[in-house]
Amino acid sequence: KAGVTQTPRYLIKTRGQQVTLSCSPISGHRSVSWYQQTPGQGLQFLFEYFSETQRNKGNFPGRFSGRQFSNSRSEMNVSTLELGDSALYLCATTTGGAHNEQFFGPGTRLTVL
Amino acid sequence: QKEVEQNSGPLSVPEGAIASLNCTYSDRGSQSFFWYRQYSGKSPELIMSIYSNGDKEDGRFTAQLNKASQYVSLLIRDSQPSDSATYLCAVGVGGGYQKVTFGIGTKLQVIP
Numbered sequence: 001k002a003g004v005t006q007t008p009r010y011l012i013k014t015r016g017q018q019v020t021l022s023c024s025p026i027s028g029h030r031s032v033s034w035y036q037q038t039p040g041q042g043l044q045f046l047f048e049y050f051s052e053t054q055r056n057k058g059n060f061p062g063r064f065s066g067r068q069f070s071n072s073r074s075e076m077n078v079s080t081l082e083l084g085d086s087a088l089y090l091c092a093t094t095t096g097g098a099h100n101e102q103f104f105g106p107g108t109r110l111t112v113l
Numbered sequence: 114q115k116e117v118e119q120n121s122g123p124l125s126v127p128e129g130a131i132a133s134l135n136c137t138y139s140d141r142g143s144q145s146f147f148w149y150r151q152y153s154g155k156s157p158e159l160i161m162s163i164y165s166n167g168d169k170e171d172g173r174f175t176a177q178l179n180k181a182s183q184y185v186s187l188l189i190r191d192s193q194p195s196d197s198a199t200y201l202c203a204v205g206v207g208g209g210y211q212k213v214t215f216g217i218g219t220k221l222q223v224i225p
Contacts, residue, residue: 033213043157043201043215056212090156099145099164100205100213104156 004105018079023091032074037088119216132189136202145205192223
């Protein structure tokens with residue numbers, strides 16, 4: 001069974017630009033969660049989607065948004081990029097059931113200059 | 114108080130020793146507990162999950178859960194240099210849907 005895939009793997013952007021990241025879940029997984037990971041803050045939860053609906057949202061500004069498609073693939077968008085948005089962005093997918101074993105993709109490394 | 118607390122380390126152990134990694138959590142309603150291993154520059158990899166009090170063993174890894182003390186630990190027996198990584202504790206709260214919160218992670222160094 002193929003794992004979680006994320007594209008692109010690396011991105012370099014400048015302040016003020018926007019970026020879209022993509023995540024394709026494991027087959028059969030309907031829940032996709034997004035995390036931001038930085039050395040000082042660890043894994044910070046952004047949001048979670050299940051059946052095209054956002055079920056939960058972390059404490060991030062509105063510049064961070066996401067969506068999920070009918071095939072469970074998900075995208076997240078960051079607008080008006082700031083230097084502090086430089087991070088590893090990870091998506092994790094699960095079946096969405098009671099025991100939420102999450103499986104991570106390889107991540108997208110975003111650098112904002 | 115952070116929801117999931119871990120000592121960031123580094124924890125240094127000699128090769129062949131037992132590494133003990135600890136995690137405490139604040140929400141008594143937590144139902145699912147996970148340990149992830151993350152090598153530098155890589156994404157987290159699920160290595161253990163535990164849902165009820167007691168021990169769960171998988172190869173050289175043992176997860177221990179004590180809900181009364183709100184404490185979960187991971188023991189790594191016969192530690193190898195390849196075990197050197199950051200170990201993330203994650204806790205799930207909720208019923209049909211569970212919100213998972215991660216600790217900051219403990220960096221483990223196994224010294225040859």
